[in-house]
Amino acid sequence: MYTMAYDIEIGGWHIGMLDSVEVHRSVELLADTATITLPGAQYNVALDVEDKLHRGDKVIIRFGYKEEGLKEEFTGWLQQISTDGGNIKLTCEDDLYTFRKELKNEVLKKVSLADLLKKVVQGIGKNYSIQCSYSWTYAKFVIHNATGYDVLKKVQEECGADIYLSNGVLHVHPPGEVVGVNRFYNFALNVEAVNLTYRQAADRKVRVVVKALLPDGTVKEVEVGVTGGEKVEIKCPTSDAASMKLRGELEVKRRSFDGYDGSITTWLIPECVPGDMAWLYDADYPRKDGCYFVRAVTTTFSRDGGKRKIELGFRLS
Structure with a gap:
């Protein structure tokens, strides 16, 4: 007990x-x-x-x-x-609260994402170090009546990155590139409740249209995925075809795979945080076993006990 x-x-x-x-x-x-x-x-x-x-x-x-x-x-x-x-x-x-400070209005030309992030960190008066997996350059980036938080939000919306602070380091990575600890869940032992639907990739057809704004005001488009399914439009901060195609493929990966949609509810043990790997094991349906990227965790604590609701992202294996 x-x-x-x-x-x-x-x-x-x-x-x-x-x-x-x-x-x-x-x-x-x-x-x-x-x-x-x-x-x-x-x-x-x-x-x-x-x-x-x-x-x-x-x-x-x-x-x-x-x-x-x-x-x-x-x-x-x-x-x-x-x-x-x-x-x-x-x-x-969390510590992203420290980014809710106004930045100086500025128009940045030919600024790399890494340099933009450094400018934001300096602008809020912090000395966080930066680990960024992206290397594109903005032809122009406008900071107008914006906080550091607003700039990070814009970057995340445009590239779909995982952005977070950990031990004084600002991380900016493609989803699933950096994974944490492997957590094992047996539906018969350490899972209290499930809210899952198993779907085939064939049922998750998606066509991603990646759009990038060119300097002359026109919009460049690159399409990735298959026809006949859900159409998704996303923005891309860079207009080179390779980067746009990679951004689209990443979005297809997030949305189309054989595996579970939904969440499981567990107790406080084992620990689990977003970015971890959740291995699901079901003795009744072993063909559905798999490893998933954990995209969100909601942990509650009260007189009724402690629970974690673990929301699954795309399948890793």
């Missing part, structure tokens, strides 16, 4: 009473988020946290089983305090 426990620190204060906490992490979203829900009152006396906690306070969330030791599930910054609805909700954001 495991004993649930937590340790949540905000701005030097430790939370004594807790209704629930939810941590959402995804490779498809720039920032990981956490929502801490506190009771609105203690012994019929309303709690007043707004004179103690403030926007921008450092947040560290640990929880788990005493027998296994508490795990750090989230570290970041307090973004918002809400006291509506009879309880207190604290909305937090």
Whole structure:
């Protein structure tokens, strides 16, 4: 029998009473988020946290089983305090919060993505190092009334990259290029619930149209995939044919494969974060066994226990 426990620190204060906490992490979203829900009152006396906690306070969330030791599930910054609805909700954001600073308006010409990222990091006053797998150059990149977060969001929208901060390093990689730990899930042992549909690649036909804006204002298009299926249009920051084709092939890979769509719900053990590999094993249907890129994990902790909802991305093997 495991004993649930937590340790949540905000701005030097430790939370004594807790209704629930939810941590959402995804490779498809720039920032990981956490929502801490506190009771609105203690012994019929309303709690007043707004004179103690403030926007921008450092947040560290640990929880788990005493027998296994508490795990750090989230570290970041307090973004918002809400006291509506009879309880207190604290909305937090990971270190991408530090990119929500205004940058100097500027028009950059013939700037490489690596140099653009360096300029953003310098613009927010940080010294994060950068690991970037892309090497294209923007003919022109306009920064106008934008934060560092806005620039990263634009880059992600245009190239579909996994963008995240880890140990002081800003990572920008194609989806699935950098994978984490291998997690094993047996439907009969360590999976509480499944919400999965097994589909064949033939049922996931997709035609990707990649578009790039040329200097003269016209749009160049490259099509990848098969006809007769879903048509998807995406932007590409560079207009050379090889890069556009690669961007389209990546999108086809993400959308068309033999395997599961959906999610599984597990307990807190084993740990799992986006970017990990989830091996699924089903003794009743071994032909469906496979390894999937984990695209998102939502972890909840409350008096009802601790659970992880693991959302699957494309199949790795």
